[in-house]
Amino acid sequence: MKYRKIAFIGSGNIVNAMVSGIVKYGKYKSSMITISSPNNCRRNKIVENYNVIGINDNNIAVKNSDVIILAVKPQVMEYVCKSLRKIVDYRKKLILTLAAGITVNRYNEYFDDKINLIRIMPSILSFIGKGIIGIFTQNIITEENKIFIEKLMKSIGDIIWCKEEHEINNITAISGSSPAYIFLFMEAIQQKAEELGYNKKISRKLIFNIFNSSLKFASFQKDICFSELRKKVMSEGGVTEKALNEFYNGSFKQIIGKIMQNVIDKSKEMENKF
Numbered sequence: 001m002k003y004r005k006i007a008f009i010g011s012g013n014i015v016n017a018m019v020s021g022i023v024k025y026g027k028y029k030s031s032m033i034t035i036s037s038p039n040n041c042r043r044n045k046i047v048e049n050y051n052v053i054g055i056n057d058n059n060i061a062v063k064n065s066d067v068i069i070l071a072v073k074p075q076v077m078e079y080v081c082k083s084l085r086k087i088v089d090y091r092k093k094l095i096l097t098l099a100a101g102i103t104v105n106r107y108n109e110y111f112d113d114k115i116n117l118i119r120i121m122p123s124i125l126s127f128i129g130k131g132i133i134g135i136f137t138q139n140i141i142t143e144e145n146k147i148f149i150e151k152l153m154k155s156i157g158d159i160i161w162c163k164e165e166h167e168i169n170n171i172t173a174i175s176g177s178s179p180a181y182i183f184l185f186m187e188a189i190q191q192k193a194e195e196l197g198y199n200k201k202i203s204r205k206l207i208f209n210i211f212n213s214s215l216k217f218a219s220f221q222k223d224i225c226f227s228e229l230r231k232k233v234m235s236e237g238g239v240t241e242k243a244l245n246e247f248y249n250g251s252f253k254q255i256i257g258k259i260m261q262n263v264i265d266k267s268k269e270m271e272n273k274f
């Protein structure tokens, strides 16, 4: 890949995950990556771990980079973008944003210019190079930029191009937020295991075994749908059936559908707010 200077604005959870994936799995030159954020603490950790450059001045980071990745919370995005207005010719830069719930048009207002913006929706699984990344742009993108972005994003997972901007909200619900649903499920099983007397270490080991092996089992039988796999664990009138009835009574699938819809609705609500 032809290396370009990348500046991350923000040094939070998702930047830590992306830098890990890009440097470790994408073998991107760490000397080409700058992280800019106000407080030393989290930034320094990323700098130490991945040997990237750290600074506390967004203007300098932007001026010295070819690619800018906006990675602050949606609540501070307007402030951050407005403070970066007009400091460089953004037509010569590629700007990526990770924020949920802020539309491309809004960034044009923030920057007071029609900028070369691409929305991407990664997940925390970028950390191990195994995320799913939604990508959307309104602009016509040059072949060179397209190749660059695809290569960069493929180092942190599988990519999905979104044709319409609202699809980014769907990707947020399906893969951006979903590691949190899975971790909550793991947490709940571990909690009960501990209540049953297994200590933290053992119950954690059990959870890892269950999730790893269930995934392996499912991937060995890729032609069998999940509901069929579930039936293989149950016998009629047995204990697992009784357990799962509790899920049905509590409308488990509806709850999952509802929480995913909540992510989409919240993203839309934010689109009107920011």
Ligand SMILES: NC(=O)c1ccc[n+]([C@@H]2O[C@H](COP(=O)([O-])OP(=O)(O)OC[C@H]3O[C@@H](n4cnc5c(N)ncnc54)[C@H](OP(=O)(O)O)[C@@H]3O)[C@@H](O)[C@H]2O)c1
Pocket: 009, 010, 011, 012, 013, 014, 015, 036, 037, 038, 039, 040, 042, 043, 058, 071, 072, 073, 074, 076, 080, 098, 099, 100, 121, 122, 123, 124, 176
């Ligand atoms: N977490 C995820 O899994 C995930 C997935 C997809 C998309 N996203 C999106 O990514 C963005 C960041 O999320 P996050 O989870 O990484 O949040 P986070 O952990 O709270 O990180 C936010 C970062 O923004 C920095 N920041 C605040 N004000 C700044 C400023 N004026 N200039 C530069 N940096 C500033 C903070 O700096 P300090 O540390 O110095 O205070 C912090 O490092 C959000 O818009 C979110 O929607 C997150």
